[in-house]
Amino acid sequence: MTASERSRIGGDPNNDLDARRGGHQVIFRMLGSFEVIRGEEVITPSAPKLRQVLALLAIQANRVVPTRQLIDELWEEQPPPSSATTLQTYIYQLRKVLNVGDARPGIRPGPISLQTRLGGYLLGVPEESIDIRTFELLAAAGRRQLEEGQVERAAGSLRQALGLWRGSALADVSVGPVLQADLVRLNESRYSIHELRIDADLALNRHHELISELTGYTAQHPTHEGLHARLMLALYRAGRRSEALRLFQRIRSVLADELGLEPGPELQHLQRQILSAEPGPQLGPEPTETIRVSARPDPPMQLPVNVSLVGRDNQLERLVAVLRERSANEPAVVAVSGPPGVGVSAFCARAAHQVRAEFPDGQFYGSLRGRSRAAELLANFLAAVGIPTSRIPDELETRSQMFRNWTIDRKVLVLLDDVSDADIGGLLLPGGRHSAAIIGAHRRLFGRQIQATVDLRQLTVDQSIELLIDAAGRHRLQRDAGVARALGRVSKSAVGG
Incomplete structure (x- = not known):
């Protein structure tokens, strides 16, 4: 060394x-x-x-x-x-x-x-x-x-x-x-x-030095539009306009053959600037493509129905404390896990409602089952903040970045349920230290963005009886305490309604 x-x-x-x-x-x-x-x-x-x-x-x-x-x-x-x-x-x-x-x-x-x-x-x-x-x-x-x-x-x-x-x-x-x-x-x-x-x-203006480097990267990543756009720009600035246009045609063919896609707005706008020999072409979409968020009278409020809980006070207090700290330079993210039937969804919803007032710019909710579902949820999130459907990109990662950019200086809460993959769930997280997220899953999730975990287990028999009392009423169960205890043993895996 x-x-x-x-x-x-x-x-x-x-x-x-x-x-x-x-x-x-x-x-x-x-x-x-x-x-x-x-x-x-x-x-x-x-x-x-x-x-x-x-x-x-x-x-x-x-x-x-x-x-x-x-x-x-x-x-x-x-x-x-x-x-x-x-x-x-x-x-x-x-x-x-x-x-x-x-x-x-x-x-x-x-x-x-x-x-x-x-x-x-x-x-x-x-x-x-x-x-x-x-x-x-x-x-x-x-x-x-x-x-x-x-x-x-x-x-x-x-x-x-x-x-x-x-x-x-x-x-x-x-x-x-x-x-x-x-x-x-x-x-x-x-x-x-x-x-x-x-x-x-x-x-x-170091385009001459970048050409060799970017040529290697685009060869390694033949469908990466951002790298190709940067190489096109470097070539054009170096006086190699025809090579820049041939590069556009090459990635257009690769995208069509491998993915069935046309180049995105950034590449297409750059090609038009080069074709017209504009003196200072820039990366990014045309000015007319600038995303405009329509004014909304109220922020998104998508949380599921709030419910009562039994036997989860300490865990709920711990989760809420993490959400309220938000001392790092990134969102506070808590993962809640437990086997089916223990009430992960109800617990997460309860926690979200308890802190919702601290996130006045919006509360987002989605049940996540796979990568395609992630893209759909992001489209819903972006539409909820007023971004026109025609301006929402097709690519999952681009939608994720757009959502993070929108939330970066806002205070929002994201509640995700049925998450099976921390990497996919991470694509729906907000950006910036003012926001937070709760992730519910049936198995423990790992990832650096997760700052704390809560593991839910089955309720005790006594806690299950309290749950029955909460649902059916104490006077109904007091008439036959033996039946109530038997029901508690049967239903001890249920929580939160």
Whole structure:
């Protein structure tokens, strides 16, 4: 590892923190092969399961990773009976690798710590010691600089962020469902920052330098319209107008042959600008295609009917607290799971109604069953805020981005039910830190965007009787307490009506 790389991730290995530890700072590199480095020594575990556990703890550093989540990552649907004990052994071995102990009450942990917490484990690491955090900080700085018109600085920040990548994230780690969700998010972020950096370079008239790079990317992604549009623009600005027009014809043929589609408005508008030899063609649809949101007297209010609950007070209080915090730079997202019949839908609806007043710009609801359903729900969301049907794009991802853009500075709540795939559900989440989402599912969902989880279990017999009383009336059940208790045992899997 070079000195310059060390300065970007982790700073000086002989800083004050290291002095207090009596050794070198530990650096975690995950944007490529997984590397854990202390000074000049690579201490990455060689055992596959240890690497997997440490990678998950590191990618969610400074947050408690639930024990159940770690077990699901390692063994998915079929954990062995000894899984909890085996996981404890892995944690013990990782403490030896990192040369740290468990933090004891009253003792302040060092800069690197692997702490046992209630229900899970927390890897404490300085933010600057993790390449993912450095990437996210540089990417955020680049976005902000672009918004402020500091294009030169933005291009530098974005290029520096992308320079941290050494290949696919965690390329040499065997990943399970939890890490896979994080990797999907990371890759999406990388592609997004890459496009922003190209846009910044185009704004700085670096089209000659971009042509070779974009030619390679379009060959790798023959149906990616955004990359082709950028290459067309670079070619035209470099005086290669005929090549730009031939590129349009090529992607038009590929889209028609492989997907049965015509190029989108951005590509078509750019082609028309190049055909007419306009002096300053720009990316984006024609001005007449600008989306106009019609004025609405009231915000969308789509929540299902509110219901009463029995035996869920503590869980409801916890969920509502997470929704009200919204202290991060992203929406507060809570996933609620439980087997069919325990009342996931009713619980989510109750929580949504309890906080709805805090989201005055709209409350959106949808029952999600698959990718095609996601596209339909997004179309409904966009129509509900006044976007004309003719302006709603066909592509799922484009609809998702349009919805996120609309919500970015608004306070909205999204309630999704019957979610089976966290990645698909993530496409319907709002953007910005002022919003929140509740996701209901019959199995636990994983993903970096999920900030908290609530697992619902069957009610006790006494709670089931309270549910019956709530539904039928106390006077009716008091006449035969024995029958009521029998009914409670039969119906203890029901909640919330």
